[in-house]
Amino acid sequence: MQQADSLLNATQLSKSFGGIKAVNNAHIRVDRGSITGLIGPNGAGKTTLFNLLSNFIRPDSGSILFDNQPIHSLPPHKIAERGFIRTFQVARVLSRLSVLENMLLATPNQTGENFFKVWFQQGKLRSEERANKERAMSILESVGLSAKAYDYAGALSGGQRKLLEMARTLMTNPKLILLDEPAAGVNPTLINQICEHILDWNQQGISFLVIEHNMDVIMSLCDRVWVLAEGTNLAEGTPAEIQNNNEVLEAYLGQ
Numbered sequence: 224m225q226q227a228d229s230l231l232n233a234t235q236l237s238k239s240f241g242g243i244k245a246v247n248n249a250h251i252r253v254d255r256g257s258i259t260g261l262i263g264p265n266g267a268g269k270t271t272l273f274n275l276l277s278n279f280i281r282p283d284s285g286s287i288l289f290d291n292q293p294i295h296s297l298p299p300h301k302i303a304e305r306g307f308i309r310t311f312q313v314a315r316v317l318s319r320l321s322v323l324e325n326m327l328l329a330t331p332n333q334t335g336e337n338f339f340k341v342w343f344q345q346g347k348l349r350s351e352e353r354a355n356k357e358r359a360m361s362i363l364e365s366v367g368l369s370a371k372a373y374d375y376a377g378a379l380s381g382g383q384r385k386l387l388e389m390a391r392t393l394m395t396n397p398k399l400i401l402l403d404e405p406a407a408g409v410n411p412t413l414i415n416q417i418c419e420h421i422l423d424w425n426q427q428g429i430s431f432l433v434i435e436h437n438m439d440v441i442m443s444l445c446d447r448v449w450v451l452a453e454g455t456n457l458a459e460g461t462p463a464e465i466q467n468n469n470e471v472l473e474a475y476l477g478q
């Protein structure tokens with residue numbers, strides 16, 4: 224059988240906090256073009272694994288390849304420049320900025336970041352700003368947030384903030400987005416919309432790794448599902464295989 228083309232491949236990852244082995248020799252793979260799920264009981268190490276993959280915390284050991292290149296020595300913003308970006312369990316939006324400003328902050332390699340370029344390339348700067356704003360508005364339109372573009376992000380509901388955080392990742396031209404519990408604390412109607420957006424972005428070529436406790440979301444979105452328990456790999460398979468795996472069931476019942 225032909226080997227699947229892996230976009231993210233992490234092996235032998237470990238991280239301890241004092242005496243707690245939060246992630247213990249774990250591995251995970253995200254195939255290019257897939258929506259991959261990461262599940263496990265509370266405290267299984269899912270968020271720690273996400274933090275390791277995106278280099279928000281350094282592993283004690285292990286290796287991470289993204290697009291066949293090692294990334295474990297790169298800071299998160301350099302990883303984002305390569306097309307690998309994440310969201311957080313509690314959406315991190317800047318409440319005192321407008322929804323549109325939140326979107327524009329994510330634009331990579333802006334001429335305006337460089338003092339000299341601002342002085343000498345004013346025309347380029349203006350057309351770049353115009354293009355970025357158009358792009359941001361078009362993404363906001365596609366997720367139903369354009370009417371709120373000039374509202375403070377802090378005025379959005381919890382679910383809308385999650386949607387804004389996801390929409391913002393698109394400004395970075397991502398190849399892979401890690402979503403940390405996109406459905407947590409979100410009303411059912413918005414959960415359905417978020418799932419449709421994820422499927423739509425996946426159709427456009429973006430791969431996803433999703434942590435989620437809502438099994439309906441995992442089962443409806445994912446091609447493959449990885450299960451962690453007590454920091455180590457417990458199972459990996461299709462959603463149907465995982466649903467019928469007794470060890471997985473026991474890990475959840477035993478929590």
Ligand SMILES: Nc1ncnc2c1ncn2[C@@H]1O[C@H](COP(=O)(O)OP(=O)(O)OP(=O)(O)O)[C@@H](O)[C@H]1O
Pocket residue numbers: 240243244245263264265266267268269270271272
């Ligand atoms: N910064 C930290 N300091 C100490 N212990 C931590 C830290 N972060 C995580 N842990 C511990 O590591 C273990 C794994 O936690 P983690 O948050 O990664 O699990 P999780 O699977 O994401 O859980 P949940 O589904 O409840 O969010 C837990 O025992 C947790 O208490």
